[in-house]
Amino acid sequence: MCTLLCRSGGKMLALVAGGVIVAAALAGTLTGRAFADDKPTQAKPAETKPAAEKPKDEKKDEKKEEKKAESSGLTTGDTYANFTLKDTAGNDVQLSTLVDGNTIVVLEWFNPDCPFVVKHHKNNTTFKDLFEKYKDKGVKFVAINSGAKGEQGHGLERNQRAVTDYSIGYPVLIDESGTVGKTYGAKRTPEMFIIAKDGTIAYHGAIDDNRSADTLGKVNYVSKALDEMLKGETVSTNKTPAYGCSVKYKKD
Amino acid sequence: MTTRAKQAAALFAASKTKVQFEALATQTAVRPGGTLELVLRFRMPAKWHIYWRGFNDTGLPPTWTVSLPKAWAALVPEASKGKLAGALEPELWPAPTRYVSSADTVDAAYFDELVLVHSVAVPAGLAAGEYALTIDAGWLVCDDACIPEDGSAEVRVHVLAAEESAKEREGEQGGDAGHARGRASEVAAQLASRSISLRPxxxxxxxxxxxxxxxxxxxxxxxxxxxxxxxxxxxxxxxxxxxxxxxxxxxxxxxxxxxxxxxxxxxxxxxxxxxxxxxxxxxxxxxxxxxxxxxxxxxxxxxxxxxxxxxxxxxxxxxxxxxxxxxxxxx
CATH class of the missing domain: 2.60.40 (Immunoglobulin-like)
Known part of the structure; x- marks a missing residue:
């Protein structure tokens, strides 16, 4: 099962957003976890706009690093990566404005036509229930569709319809280039990341413990983690194997 | 297009599901106290795949249940009823292929065809006669997109009287029905043997x-x-x-x-x-x-x-x- 942290190989972890490497590629024995010391502050969120320039010292071995970055990603213990994407209403959503020191943010990788997403958004009300339960407790939700043009579940119109049909009460962001998805290393729909108030990823993995396309699990890992976080406790199950469809990234 | 490719194209064109599911028995007749070997066959169109019980990034393996006729089910001990829910240990499946998708997900998958052999115990006290077992299967088939599908198949089997020998039974298979059953079981036996030889x-x-x-x-x-x-x-x-x-x-x-x-x-x-x-x-x-x-x-x-x-x-x-x-x- 893909475990994204390890994919950084302990040698380098390059975060690519908007086609630009925004975090240093690190040599030596640094693991992804070490990024906890490198939190983006509210004052200076990591910029992801394509206009940002790559620092000169990273241009060495650029090709190799980008290849590596494609297969790496973020997981529990890492610091979140900032991004700005448009939602289905055309509004810009910048993640760093949500991670404001007082808010927990839940990221959900989304494809309205993936049977596993349908399981939780249409055949059951898993996500609606989660949103309703936590929306007034300092928790914000964001769904991201990293499907490329022409792929299943892609397109503004399809996702606008999904927001209505599934009664989604939070923004669905369109990441057609797959840049944000690849930065996080999201590989499945649904795949969940919970970002704690301090910007570290507190949970990464599945929505629940039943990997089928029709039956709900006994434990909703996101709900369990949020309950623990809101009580100030350590998240007891902080990483699980996500299950679902593959994210329909643009084919190379 | 070769004859085989034409046949395959016709098979899939006529179907409501992507996957062709069928079930067969390797024997036409079974003895009480013996074992009935059911062969479950999943055939996929080109490029589409289904999944092994692997530690997969995506997808899920096919599941199935075997429904027994009442008289048969009544003789099945409660403790072994679970076996009818289609649990087959991972090592008893044919060896899968490592499949890396364009999203860099890693899965253990089957392309073209998956044949599973599921053994069902025939209770010792089961009365002789014709019995029909129903196999309901569900699977997720994926190419660029994933589709959950299901299918059902019936397998008819003759349970011999305890004293009846298999040889005598074979002698009875002169009619068309018996002959057809014989061919089906022969195909099933070939599939089963191939599936078993593909196990790791x-x-x-x-x-x-x-x-x-x-x-x-x-x-x-x-x-x-x-x-x-x-x-x-x-x-x-x-x-x-x-x-x-x-x-x-x-x-x-x-x-x-x-x-x-x-x-x-x-x-x-x-x-x-x-x-x-x-x-x-x-x-x-x-x-x-x-x-x-x-x-x-x-x-x-x-x-x-x-x-x-x-x-x-x-x-x-x-x-x-x-x-x-x-x-x-x-x-």
């Missing part, structure tokens, strides 16, 4: 010696070495401890000949790392109690795939139960 070979000491494979597990490190091969891959089962980065570390291939000096080394080695955080999150799934360290207590198992120098792919079943264990050729 258990890596016992002798097999290891012959295959030149050494597998070791120390703490959270697992290494698998093969003396000589073009490629080597490990596909953990869904009951195995989870590994970090199967995309990057689950397969090694020999570089093209002449690319550098190291290419002349015939052996290959996989170095795999058990993911402790994931193992912790999967305690319930792996059946590991809260009080023990999952990395110490969990098992490592799965399919080792070797493509030899001759280009032939061979699959082996590896099981490393304890934290410090080794499966190596006898010296």
């Amino acid at each position: 070979v258990v890596l016992g000491p002798q097999v290891q010696e012959a295959a030149g494979i050494v597998a070791r597990r120390v703490g959270s490190e697992v290494s698998i070495e093969v003396r000589s091969a073009r490629s080597l891959a490990f596909l953990p089962s869904d009951a195995s401890l989870p590994f970090a980065d199967l995309l990057g570390t689950g397969e090694v291939k020999r570089e093209a000949v002449g690319s550098d000096a190291g290419a002349s080394e015939p052996g290959l080695k996989l170095s795999l790392q058990i993911d402790a955080d994931l193992a912790n999150g999967m305690r319930a799934q792996l059946g590991i109690a809260e009080s023990v360290d999952p990395v110490q207590q969990g098992k490592v198992e799965g399919v080792v795939q070797v493509v030899g120098e001759d280009g032939v792919r061979k699959s082996y079943w590896l099981s490393l139960p304890a934290a410090a264990s080794e499966v190596a050729p006898a010296r």
Whole structure:
């Protein structure tokens, strides 16, 4: 099962957003976890706009690093990566404005036509229930569709319809280039990341413990983690194997 | 287009589902107290795949239930009823293929066809006669998109009277129905035999010696070495401890000949790392109690795939139960 942290190989972890490497590629024995010391502050969120320039010292071995970055990603213990994407209403959503020191943010990788997403958004009300339960407790939700043009579940119109049909009460962001998805290393729909108030990823993995396309699990890992976080406790199950469809990234 | 390709195209064009599902029995007649071998066949259109019970990034393996006629079900002990829910141990499935998608997900999948052999016990006290068993199956079939599908098939079988010999029964099969049943069972027997031959070979000491494979597990490190091969891959089962980065570390291939000096080394080695955080999150799934360290207590198992120098792919079943264990050729 893909475990994204390890994919950084302990040698380098390059975060690519908007086609630009925004975090240093690190040599030596640094693991992804070490990024906890490198939190983006509210004052200076990591910029992801394509206009940002790559620092000169990273241009060495650029090709190799980008290849590596494609297969790496973020997981529990890492610091979140900032991004700005448009939602289905055309509004810009910048993640760093949500991670404001007082808010927990839940990221959900989304494809309205993936049977596993349908399981939780249409055949059951898993996500609606989660949103309703936590929306007034300092928790914000964001769904991201990293499907490329022409792929299943892609397109503004399809996702606008999904927001209505599934009664989604939070923004669905369109990441057609797959840049944000690849930065996080999201590989499945649904795949969940919970970002704690301090910007570290507190949970990464599945929505629940039943990997089928029709039956709900006994434990909703996101709900369990949020309950623990809101009580100030350590998240007891902080990483699980996500299950679902593959994210329909643009084919190379 | 070849005749076979035309037949396949017609088969899939006429179908409501992507996957063609059918069930057959390898015998036309079974004795009370014996075993009925059911063959479940899933045929996929080109490029579409279904899944093994592997530690997969996406998808899910097919599931099925076998519904027995009332008189038969009444004689099945409560404790063994679970077997009818289609649980087949991962090592009893044909060896899957390692499949990496455009999203860099790593899955153990089947293309073209999957044939499973599911054995059903015939109760000793079952009265002679014709019985119909229904097999309901569900599966997720994926190409660029994934589609959940289901299908149902009926298998008819003649249960012999206790004293009736199989030979006498064979003598009765002169009619058209008997002949048709005979052909179906012959096809089923061929499919079953092929499916069984495609299962991974258990890596016992002798097999290891012959295959030149050494597998070791120390703490959270697992290494698998093969003396000589073009490629080597490990596909953990869904009951195995989870590994970090199967995309990057689950397969090694020999570089093209002449690319550098190291290419002349015939052996290959996989170095795999058990993911402790994931193992912790999967305690319930792996059946590991809260009080023990999952990395110490969990098992490592799965399919080792070797493509030899001759280009032939061979699959082996590896099981490393304890934290410090080794499966190596006898010296």
